[in-house]
Amino acid sequence: MPDKSDWARRPGVVTANGGGGGADSAPRRGRPRSIETSNAILESAYALMASTGLAATTIDAVARHSSVSKMTIYKWWQSREALLIDAFLQHAAQMLPLPPVSSGTPATRARRHAAAYAEALQGEFGKVQLAVISECISKTGSAELFYARYLKLRRDALVEMIAAGQKDGSILAEGPAEDLYDAIYGSLFYRYVFGIAPITPGYARNLVDMVLRPRG
Template sequence: MKKANTSREIPVDTASEVDQPLEKTAPTRGRPRSEAAAASVLNAAYACAAQEDARNVTIEAIAKASGVSKVTIYRWWEDKQALLTDAFLWHIQRQVPLSESGDPIRAIHRHAVLYLSQLNGEMGRVLRVVLAECLTKSGDTSVFCERYLNHRRELGGRVIAAGQRSGAIPSKRSPFLLYDQIYGTIFYRFVFGFPGLNTRFVRELIEHTFHGP
């Protein structure tokens, strides 16, 4: 029986990214991870999940595409849902960065609009695959929350809190409630396919959220 890897750390160097790197954990026993090999696995997992028909994404297919053995992949990730979730986070950190420097309102506007544009492409397909894998594997989305959503939510909350401290964001509600109102609405409308989810909607949603009661 494989020992579960509970670390939230993605095994690649994120120091050059706009996002803050995930918290470091104690090194695992055994051979150290190859950053190049880990990046190859994450890239292959994301690419496999982005295919038009990704219902049969397997560790075998990811191993073949990455050139990294199944044994090694399972040493780094306990199962496919953890790997796909980490691959999704790895990609979004690079393609949809959220900066903690500069104007917070501008940063949220830019990030949310870019996030929406990515959802309308392959990133949206990958998100659905990741959610489906989590629900199929464990019956809930706890892995998705622990390895992806909590990290992004904490980052967004920090940006919004900075805007509240500066007075740029008038709302006095919790920054995490404001984050949830913006990104939860985008997520909900995207996953369930409600019409009207466009750039104008997102910009108006942000303004109403930040300036509302």
């Protein structure tokens, strides 16, 4: 089963104890949100983004698809952009779980995750990610909302993993772990956005080795 710990703590995403509510929303009194209802909203939003595109993924459409009232959706997500990001976040956590410590050395885990990301970019995941980022920029003037609600947690976790490899000597690359992370994932996203060259899992693994210079 995928590790959902990377999205379960994020704003707007339902947790086992019914937590959530966006970073842009104040605490609310009343009955905790239903896990089933929240998941239905998020799954419907992602399904609509993937099948009909962002323009057609309105709050009205999500409400109809999930059989949940618009009032309930707006109570839990104060903006359409926040809902779209959280729907993408939930799907990404299932498709690209953060690599657990038990799955190998930091470099091994980095290879595995980068390869999975490269593969995911070739399907609907890549198209939805790019569309959500574009939506944030067009509506707010920046991708800050996407970074705050989705990317920061995942970036922080992988930067910490790279730094651990530098500390234990299994990663020989010098320099800030943040820069090494950006060199890997920035390169993959740049190539994907502009279609410069095919992105394959093999290319991603080789890129990790070139950037991180793992020992052995």
